[in-house]
Amino acid sequence: MALTNKQLPKLGFLYLDYVLRFFDHSNFKGWPNKIETVTYHWGNDKKRFIKEVKRKKIDVLIGNVPATAYETFREIARELPEVRFIPSLDTQFSNKSKENVTRFAWKYNLPIPKTYIYYNRPNADKFLQKTQYPKIVKKSYGPSNYGGYFVHKVDSYSEARALFDEKKYHPMYFQDFVPMEADIRVMLIGHKPVCAFWRRAPEGEWLTNTSQGGSMDYNDVPKSVLDLAVKVSKAAKAEYWACDVAYGKDGKVRILECATAFAAFPYIRDWIGQYLMWNLSEGRFRKPHCPMFNWEELGKIDSSLLRTMRHIAFGKYNSSYDGAYFGNKKKMYGEGAVYLHELDETYKMYSVDRRWSEEWPSEKWNYQDKFSLNNLKSMKVPNLKNEDAPNPTGEDMESISTTPELTKKELKNVLTSVKGLGDKKFNKIINELGKTQEVVGVLEQSPSILLNIKGFTKQLIKKVETKWEEFKKSLEK
Numbered sequence: 117m118a119l120t121n122k123q124l125p126k127l128g129f130l131y132l133d134y135v136l137r138f139f140d141h142s143n144f145k146g147w148p149n150k151i152e153t154v155t156y157h158w159g160n161d162k163k164r165f166i167k168e169v170k171r172k173k174i175d176v177l178i179g180n181v182p183a184t185a186y187e188t189f190r191e192i193a194r195e196l197p198e199v200r201f202i203p204s205l206d207t208q209f210s211n212k213s214k215e216n217v218t219r220f221a222w223k224y225n226l227p228i229p230k231t232y233i234y235y236n237r238p239n240a241d242k243f244l245q246k247t248q249y250p251k252i253v254k255k256s257y258g259p260s261n262y263g264g265y266f267v268h269k270v271d272s273y274s275e276a277r278a279l280f281d282e283k284k285y286h287p288m289y290f291q292d293f294v295p296m297e298a299d300i301r302v303m304l305i306g307h308k309p310v311c312a313f314w315r316r317a318p319e320g321e322w323l324t325n326t327s328q329g330g331s332m333d334y335n336d337v338p339k340s341v342l343d344l345a346v347k348v349s350k351a352a353k354a355e356y357w358a359c360d361v362a363y364g365k366d367g368k369v370r371i372l373e374c375a376t377a378f379a380a381f382p383y384i385r386d387w388i389g390q391y392l393m394w395n396l397s398e399g400r401f402r403k404p405h406c407p408m409f410n411w412e413e414l415g416k417i418d419s420s421l422l423r424t425m426r427h428i429a430f431g432k433y434n435s436s437y438d439g440a441y442f443g444n445k446k447k448m449y450g451e452g453a454v455y456l457h458e459l460d461e462t463y464k465m466y467s468v469d470r471r472w473s474e475e476w477p478s479e480k481w482n483y484q485d486k487f488s489l490n491n492l493k494s495m496k497v498p499n500l501k502n503e504d505a506p507n508p509t510g511e512d513m514e515s516i517s518t519t520p521e522l523t524k525k526e527l528k529n530v531l532t533s534v535k536g537l538g539d540k541k542f543n544k545i546i547n548e549l550g551k552t553q554e555v556v557g558v559l560e561q562s563p564s565i566l567l568n569i570k571g572f573t574k575q576l577i578k579k580v581e582t583k584w585e586e587f588k589k590s591l592e593k
Contacts, residue, residue: 118400121148125200125396128152128172130179138180138377143389145427146401162188166195176396178202180377183257186212187485190478197562202392203376206475207354211375213257214289215483216476220374224351227344227370229291229362235487237280240288244276250293251276255285257484269293286489295365299372300337302345303380304357305391308465309345310406311384312337313415334415339450340369346463348374355395355468356388383428395467405430408459409447433457472549472565473557524552534583536576544569559584 127144131137131153141151152172156165169177177199181189186208193205210217221228229252234240244251253276255266268283270276270290280288296317303311313334341361348371349357358378362370380388393401407430414422446453522530528542548569549555558565563581566572 119397124149124400125175126152126173127396128154128169128174128177130177130181130201131155132182132185133157135182139178139385139389142426143382143385144393145386145389147393156185156189158185162192166192169196169199174199176200176202178392180211181205181208182377183212187478187482194562197565198568200470202355204353204471206471207352208376209476209481210352211377213484214254214373215256215287216481217371217374218289219481220352221371224348226348226351227368228372229294229370231289231291234288235286235483237288240280241277244273249273249276252291252293253279253285254289254291255283256287256289287483287487294362294370297363297365300341300361300363301378302337302342302359302361303378303384304345304349304354304359305384305388305404305406306355306395306465306468307346307349307357308406308463309342309408310387311380311411311414312342312345313411334411336448338363338369342463344369344371353468353471355392381422381425383422383425386427391465403465405432405460406465407433408456408463433460469550471557472554472562473560522552522556527552527555530583530587531580534576534579537580541569541571544571 124147126149127147129137129139129141129151133155144151152174154165154168154172154174154177175198177196180203186205189201190205193199193201210220215233218228218231218233220226232240232243233256234243250269250271253268253270268279270279276290298314298316300312300314302309313332314337315332341363344361345357345359348359352374354376357376358374358380359371360373362372364370387404387406390401390404394403410430414428417425445456447456449459524546528539531537531542531545532539545555545566546552549558549565559580563577563584566577566580567574
């Protein structure tokens, strides 16, 4: 049932001083209610920001968070458990650093160039002395990590040592060099590819960034690339997403970068806005239809015009009209020729549900602050012990989950043992929060969220918390 004006969640745009804004009101054309704006002013602005969000009664806060504010906003999100952040802070985990992209890829078994991450500089130096070259060195953290300016190719130990001595990058992050035909940027909305293009290096060069002289085109993006991008977007549970995929000379595809923060033409931001309106209104607004390979046709338009074109709309294929053109239009794709409109069923646009639990809690995954430099000149990390250091290659990576894995039946048995919480209330929890592990995440981190469900009181939630702690202790025996 589509939501009425009063039932719609109250939206807010998350802005930060000195940071370019990804969305504005024009991207949400047709939204009937006022969209609030909340601007974070850096410094010691956390408490004021939280109070403003609460005062404006915002239900959904939309916007990307830059790397330098990421950890602060993880704290802010915990102080606002009833507010949905889009994208979630867990989805934005990869925005923070290349190290985080790597750890995300390691967890979900996504193909990436073999990667090494060292916080212990002497250990890294020993490795660099015996490893094979060439290697790619990257700056992992920072707000200006774009355009290829912080990506370097080194062909020997002496080059690597000289680079690290000059740049003082921390941690020391490097990858095996993979010869590429080109790389491909894929943008997705609701896990559906909506734009993709090749970036090719100039003759005799290896960097593909257009700011470094690379060229781009939109034609014939391979199926293997789109399939990988969809897999990565689903793993990130991303409402919108972008992947940079290396197309190797060995024919293999590998993830280079992925994030929710990316450059996009205004019409793509319009599509994201329309998608979020559909997603948050239970179908009141139309889901945008972005036909597969639309980018090949739009890519024929001069980029200066594409930067001004807004609210581009496509109708779905219907055999009763335009059949002479669309009905016979095929494309070589994968192992054979397919009708273009049939690919829209293969690559669907999905509704992305809210996350209720933390996948990447900072207590475990914030290596940047945990192993920060004590002195830039000495490059020493005084609190770093070898046994505490992050695994540099991701092998034998320990499980990320810190919460019990339960079936729906097991969870029901625990919760319905609480006096006053029967089958009906349990079903309400499932209907509100969705998957079993999301409910577990709420019980672990923010049980107060249950107050949003009709029939739940503070007294009942306190009983639930007590029962949950008793249950976890029983698992330890």
